[in-house]
Amino acid sequence: MAAAVKDINLLPFENHYRLRKVSEIDCKACFICYKPTTSVLVTLNNTDFFYICFSHLSDPSFSDPIYDDEYRDKMKELNEKSDKVKLLNFRIKEKNRYGSWDKIMGFNYLTKKDDKNKKDDKNKKDNKDKDKDKDKDKDDKDKKEDKTDHRKKTLEDLEKELNLLQKDIINTEEIIQEKQKKNSFFKLNKDFYKIRLNNYFKKQNEKKNQQLYLKNLNKLPKLPDHLSNDL
């Protein structure tokens, strides 16, 4: 494991490229299709770079985008919100399924309440002692009524919450799409990264060989002056 990390540290550049644009005059052949392009991928340490058509960057067999923490947070947020929408939809479905039953119960309850009110009104004048009981009944009725309203409100709240959440999801998706459009960091497919590394080492070897050649050339004995003048 440690050896693998050491090997990575020995690599001249990481598989982490930034997209740059050059002017039309400076366009060069694409690394893949050889068409002229103004897009360039450059490693973070500027050690490797190559020209590439912008269209190849959206091909997963060539590269994958690298997003920042903010993007990952937004994606996490989106997944959590989507899960919450599923849960809300389930709760709303459940509420609607038992909604008709609640309506029947509510209707019976209200009918009983009206009857009782009439009865209370009738007895009011005749028996003052029953007022306390009536108040007690009224409190109980109010409590039941609140509970009924609360159940109704809960369904409304759920729908309202769902509506707000769906709008929120649209906003989050827009932010994510914007970030995808603006992203300028990419990771190459493993094979393409190897090609870039091989290309780098090949150039390094060529450079070394050239330096060695020049060094050896300097070591050659000087030609006699009369011959040197002839040249």
Ligand SMILES: [Zn+2]
């Ligand atoms: Zn191309």
